[in-house]
Amino acid sequence: MSRTALLSRSPALPCGLVLACAGIAGAATFAAATDLGGGLVRMAVVVAMMSSTPGIPLVALLRLPNRAIALMLGISASWATWLLISLWQVTAGWWAPVPCAAAVTTVSVAAAAFSVRTGAAPAASVPLTTRLRRARYRWDRPRGVAAALLCGAVTLGWWETRVIDLDATGAYGLIGVVTWRLPLALGAVGSAFGIAVGRRRLDQPVAFAALAILVCLLYQLVAISDGNPVVGTGFVHVGFIDYIGTAHRLPPSVDARFSWSGFFDAAAVLVELTGLADAGPLLLWAPAVLTAFVALPVFIIARLITGGTRLAWVSMAIYVCGNWFQQDYFSPQAIAFVMHLSIVATLLWWLRAAPFPPLEGGLAHRASTMLIRLPGLPPHIGRRQALLLESLLLFIATAMVVSHQLTPVLTIITVTLLAVVGSLRQRCLPVAIGIVFVVWLSYGAPDYWTGHLQVLLGDFGKVTGSLQTGLGDRFSGAQQYQRMQLVRIAWSGGLAVLAGIGWLCYRRNRSALAVGVLLVAPFTLIIGQSYGGEIVLRCFFYALPVMAPLAAVCLFRLYRWILGHIRVLGRSPAAPVLVLTAAVWSAAMLGMTTRGLNTAFERNPADLVGAARALLTTVPDGTTLLPSGSEGVLKLGRLTTVVRPQSSTCNAWTVECVDAFGADYILISTSQQADLELRRAAPPGWLYDFADQLVDQGRYQIVERTRHALVLARKEQG
Template sequence: MSATPSEAEVAGSRPVEQRRPDPAAAVPARHRARPAGDRVALLLGAFVAVATPLVAAADLAVPGRALLALAFVLTVPGVPLAVLLRVPDRLLRGALAVALSVAVTLLTAALQVVTGWWSPVGFAVGTAAVSLVATVVALREMPRAGPRSPGGARSAGAHAAAGSPDWERPAAVVGLVAALGLWWPATRWLELDDAGPLGVIGVAGWPYVVALALVGLVAARQLLRPVLDGAVLAATAVVLAVVLFGFANVGDGQAGVSVGWLHVGFIRFMTEQQATFAGLDARAYWPGFFAAGAHLVELAGLPDASALLTLSPAVFNVAAIAPLLVVARCVTGSRRLAWLAVFVYLTANWFQQDYFAPQAVAFLLYLVVLATLLWSVTSGGTTPLAGPWYRRALTAWRRRPALPAGVSAGRSLAWEAALLLIAAAIVVSHQLTPATLVFALMVFVLTGSTRFRRLWLLVALLFLGWFSYMATDFWVGHLSTVLGDLGQLNSNLTSAVSARVGLDSDPVYDAMQNVRLGWSVLYALAGLAGWWTIRHRPGAPLLAGLTVCAGGLVLFGSYGGEVVLRSFVFAAPLLASLAALALRGLVRHRSPVALALLAVLLTGAALMLTATRGVNIAFERVSAGDLAAARVVAEELQPGQVVGTLQATGALGADRVGESVPLDMSEAGCGLSPLRCALVERPDFIVVSRTQDALGQLREGRPAGWTTEIADELVDRGLYTVVHEGGGATVLRAAEQGG
């Protein structure tokens, strides 16, 4: 047994290769699609396609109905379509299956809203019919399984574990189960009411730390094995995603991020009204995600979409693992470094754009498109360019990559059509992602790294067409809003970074924000260092261009102060892959010292993710008290009444969307102090809560209990009465409304 991983596994010697590869090596044997596996996937997909509409049409309250509906959205009709596309790489094939299924759901749901033909069950039946026809065709075209070779009886896992002790895999499983066993009580003991300026990391507790250490140890051991065990690495990545991204929500008992609850309200509106919420919010003009959410709620037999919130961050990060692994393999040229990139990505993704929101779904689709294009150019190869750098830069766009081995021009065209379908779903679901996708597609064209040379133009036309005709009511009369930040680099950066911390904010909270900034800078520098090691290789301009085009979003607008976060999100798959190249020395040698060092670094990175992601948990969370207060307001509210909040937190948007007038009573929102705003504006209801109090303390330097003091003064003056109090939230109603 070799004590050191082979150089081919760690050197990343041929990232985004620019040559014609050996056909036999175009796809590693472990990643080639297997007819038996495809056949099982097709049959399971057919079962889901038949069962889901039947259960929904009969409205059967059967156990697992929600999971069945979710499986429908994720597999129908994508599984048979992906099999028919015959993508050789099974990871990419699986990612495409999910992306195509989600894209079809987004497009058909948006079509229902636009046309007024609202019938989730009816459209599900149509989608299922298409899927079943595609399944029959795929099964007929599938080659029959031949006799097994003597080595064929061994499972892929047995091959992966070759040359390692028999106890390695069971030991890894025990370690992961123990980590989950510690994580669960850690969520039960988590007291986010006590979270202060340190955020989640200040209240996490030792079981959570030990759980992360166990996962880090298992990951380190697996990354240093002579022969990688893909199944265990995948399980480790999934467990890490659940532990990191499910901790706060599961521990708190409900999903954080107020905007997620607003999305629940939008979906509830569409379910009840069977129409879009246009005129109430700008997001209504990109209805794909919300219509698909309403579609899923009806198929699943759920009362609303709130059940989908808690685990959304963990689910989205788990779903990103397969396409991310494809991207990282293409960038690094190494399975070992690709898996390292996955762990880098998971421990650096603090940006919290993976909650129940359109951008999370759109980013996942974007990632699959990116993975497909990178895999295509890596597998097909391109003609090397000659001459000085400026001549190579000017002539690169003229070349065209070769087809991957065994792929016909017709099949390549089908792949392009599939990518266009996914892009169309992105266009109808999110404002920013289509622009990023167009820029990325242009980079592929300008570097001569794609055969799909017109795809960028088709996506751009779809984007402009939708924006011009379907979002007319949004931009007509608001061009200054749409174009006002264009090219304003300094102001866009200021709104995204500097403006997030006030002059009077808590000093510890300020320090934690700087930790966030430092962690992001370190992430970017690691990516830059990795790129520097391959800067002379033919694929380097493509990778640089893709990363820079994500960062270039800051030139186009502040996007509500989140443009820097969105830039990092889009650049993250490439940054993680390039960072893995910079960190290749960590997995080069196999020794107890190397194992301990890597385990400590992975655990430290996971703790850093917990710290940076959870800094704002004191006010970003939606507590049980916030939910109870929102329900009371929904029950008491009369259409047209004004509901004020001292700070913009809570879950007031989760119900009765459009029936109330929200009033932001903060000094920034009202132009007056919160108390003065209450006296002048006299809203019908005022909601105060612990989360609002925390926001004022951390960002504005207010004393603890300041919200309670304002509520008490309004009540003492006889202007308001208390209609609900509990769980750290209070609802006040104007005295003249009390009858």
């Protein structure tokens, strides 16, 4: 596809979409003010409001020439608005979610009306009935086959959630317990995707549906089977949000994450507007929903890098299957990641669309030219629009700064490196974001950095130490589990190698330097800090949206090379379909294997969550609980009224440790037992044997026993 076709002006945000956003905001505000309705419908309407207003109506006024970019920025701007408004409510001590929603609705309605009146959001020139008739979906045989395959995949996936025995999960993770149904479902999805993308006429609706079902199969299987989310940290966030929603202020210095409380403040507002008792119902489908939001900037980046829509869909499949990092749960980093990618996609689009002086001459001349060259303005973008767009990117980055500690650092590094290689027109942007970051660190998080200065600076420059904690320390525990960790590393490492080769194939493109910066920038975080041993994982997570399209470029070149040497394959119209089917199925199996490796100790069965809720509901204030950091469900609530030890307390279960802490209640689970067996090579059943020892010695008594949980209460010593 030519650059002109790729970057041609697309229609502005349509009138119907802008007015619909304003209408959704009005409906959500009315429902919250009158406490009308409830359940999933009201929750969906409020989430839609916070994801679309006021950003989409306001961005429509910018008249951006690319509809996808405008929609992406509208979503991120809406989130940024709610993050900052919610933060202001908490810090200013004026808790008023409904009046704030009314103010946002008023602004959205005014912006929508103005954009329609001025033509910023043009009405359709063709009647709706005519457009629907033209867009009618034609069911030819390949589409019918693909639809049948997807229906079969959904049926098999749901059947799998009913029959899978997650209690049998061990060192091999999910791949060791799935039945024939899930691989067959993944094969059906791969076949449907191959038909949609591999046939002569690209079928984007089927490709979208196939990837949506693939996300559900890979990301939601365990959660749907257990009825609860997989990552226990989400329950910790529920406890944070519950405190803010009840007290309407931040708690004392109980957790460093409250120094970046924007996400928790906005989630508390969301809970009040939806009428939910707590944020628990938001957790179950969060991975799929947040992946849907991240898909738009990832697809834009992929299309800009690969130069075509077909390879962009292949890139999306690689992204979905390669994302085993479990960072898409209900968390600040998931929201900040979408906003970061929105900034990256916008800057990359700007670079591809604008006039751009090439680098010529010798190495010294190229280096000097690179430092001073400046991209021009894209077509249909004036200087005023450019300034407003830069201000919008700074606004989104500001909301990131107050919500997450790591993602804004990556944003600053990325835009700075883009400026260094002469691929950024907005030269003030990295400076402005850096100033906001320093100001917030000084104002909003002084308690954290003054008390953890050694932690912040102690790892700086220690790349070997960060790699050791991020990679080397993962090779501990059961030998089978260690071997499965190698599969994870090999899968991500293989994608990185393919991305590197893809960049070499891409290097003659005029935006190659910028794409190289986007690929490398996440890995510079290793220089700064180990981030609790997770920095290597975060680097691959942040780099995956760029790795995926570059890997797709590499695989496409390889496929073309094979066709050139095997002419029989090249003459077969079914060859692309078969190759894509096999490739997607193989990648999906690897995705299931790597993402589901920790299922044994990451899952949260319903009876375990129920036991934790019952315990937190009944114990009096001042009660001490064990364990601390290893059981997120124990932090569902009662953030300041029950006593929990530091996360390092009782990392090794001993009678002496339990006596020293003096816990009133101990919650033991099969997930904790699996963690000890797999990551610390403890004997099977050791933790429950230890609980029996405490009971036999008369220290504790059993007050509740379920299939996955055991609650012990301390006996009064006479």
